[in-house]
Amino acid sequence: TKRIRAAIAGYGNLGRSAEKLIRAQDDMDLVGIFSRRSSLDTDAPVFPADSAAQHADDIDVVLLCLGSATDIPEQATGWAELFTTVDTYDNHADIPGHRARMDAAARANGHTAMVGTGWDPGLFSVNRTMAEALFPSAQQNTFWGLGASQGHSDAVRRVPGVQRAVQYTIPSDDALQAARRGDGADITAHTAHRREVVAVAEESEQERIREQIVTMPNYFEPYETTVEFVSVEEFEKNHQGLPHGGRVITTGDLGGSLSTVEFSLELERNPDFTAAAQVAYARAAARMNRSGQVGAFTVLEVAPYLLSPIPLDELIARDV
Numbered sequence: 001t002k003r004i005r006a007a008i009a010g011y012g013n014l015g016r017s018a019e020k021l022i023r024a025q026d027d028m029d030l031v032g033i034f035s036r037r038s039s040l041d042t043d044a045p046v047f048p049a050d051s052a053a054q055h056a057d058d059i060d061v062v063l064l065c066l067g068s069a070t071d072i073p074e075q076a077t078g079w080a081e082l083f084t085t086v087d088t089y090d091n092h093a094d095i096p097g098h099r100a101r102m103d104a105a106a107r108a109n110g111h112t113a114m115v116g117t118g119w120d121p122g123l124f125s126v127n128r129t130m131a132e133a134l135f136p137s138a139q140q141n142t143f144w145g146l147g148a149s150q151g152h153s154d155a156v157r158r159v160p161g162v163q164r165a166v167q168y169t170i171p172s173d174d175a176l177q178a179a180r181r182g183d184g185a186d187i188t189a190h191t192a193h194r195r196e197v198v199a200v201a202e203e204s205e206q207e208r209i210r211e212q213i214v215t216m217p218n219y220f221e222p223y224e225t226t227v228e229f230v231s232v233e234e235f236e237k238n239h240q241g242l243p244h245g246g247r248v249i250t251t252g253d254l255g256g257s258l259s260t261v262e263f264s265l266e267l268e269r270n271p272d273f274t275a276a277a278q279v280a281y282a283r284a285a286a287r288m289n290r291s292g293q294v295g296a297f298t299v300l301e302v303a304p305y306l307l308s309p310i311p312l313d314e315l316i317a318r319d320v
């Protein structure tokens with residue numbers, strides 16, 4: 001089958017991981033990287049983001065590695081008008097709205113828009129739906145961390161005056177144990193996690209910045225959130241790692257017997273794993289577009305075999 005010509009929009013943690021993972025694929029070529037900045041530390045071709053239309057015929061799918069806090073809402077439909085796209089948009093409350101807007105933009109131009117890929121949203125979404133569907137009455141809880149959330153870190157970096165930032169998500173062990181026992185009914189994401197922000201900003205700006213972070217809808221309000229300001233030296237020394245992970249725990253009774261489903265991830269580097277999922281969904285998006293499936297799709301609407309470069313009959317013989 002024809003090789004997939006992929007491009008990246010946005011060169012941050014996720015974009016850098018997507019670059020190395022696209023290059024690791026036997027069925028994909030990296031056409032180039034679109035950025036709002038002119039000089040990037042890469043040997044790949046770099047194109048100005050606002051020149052994207054000139055490359056429309058040379059690219060099968062663009063991985064939108066932009067920030068979800070402001071970039072995706074501002075830019076994603078514009079990309080979907082020009083290309084088949086794959087994003088990792090993670091403002092969960094806005095996924096239905098984002099899917100509808102991307103569907104209109106993609107469909108009007110014969111493109112496919114794969115939205116909310118990655119691990120949450122993404123692989124965790126697939127597991128939540130599949131596991132819950134097995135039980136007449138399921139108890140399901142999602143936990144993240146301890147680790148560095150890129151979406152929350154991007155959201156903090158977008159607060160004026162923030163020079164560096166990372167957000168760590170800390171799950172409650174008691175909540176985790178309760179969920180494993182099937183006692184998770186009263187547990188919510190907001191009661192099961194604390195959020196700790198470490199940031200660099202001028203002293204005079206810190207109080208305003210703290211207030212803007214802890215009251216930020218969707219990403220922070222109403223979580224218990226702390227904000228610690230450190231020097232740029234301290235930040236560069238101690239806060240460069242981006243480990244993360246999490247688990248979805250689903251329990252229930254099946255006519256008199258108890259079952260538990262647990263899907264867990266341990267990620268040495270959050271952007272590398274997220275990019276791996278985004279690249280696999282880019283393969284699916286390119287294939288779906290070639291077969292005439294236009295419009296927007298979430299991960300719940302993608303047949304698993306489309307993620308793999310291995311032919312379906314071989315997967316059936318090997319994995320079923």
Ligand SMILES: NC(=O)C1=CN([C@@H]2O[C@H](COP(=O)(O)OP(=O)(O)OC[C@H]3O[C@@H](n4cnc5c(N)ncnc54)[C@H](OP(=O)(O)O)[C@@H]3O)[C@@H](O)[C@H]2O)C=CC1
Binds near residue numbers: 157
């Ligand atoms: N669904 C999921 O499971 C996951 C989703 N994500 C999502 O991925 C998004 C991107 O994360 P991440 O890559 O860590 O975010 P970054 O802040 O590293 O990058 C976001 C954008 O900011 C711009 N940028 C990056 N570095 C700089 C810089 N030094 N100066 C100026 N601009 C810069 C880039 O665009 P440009 O090159 O155009 O300047 C880049 O695309 C997150 O917002 C999150 O929502 C992340 C992990 C998991």
Ligand SMILES: N[C@@H](C[C@H]1CC(C(=O)O)=NO1)C(=O)O
Binds near residue numbers: 144147148151270
């Ligand atoms: N989208 C998240 C992926 C997971 C991590 C997370 C959190 O720590 O709140 N929620 O979802 C990210 O950007 O890292």
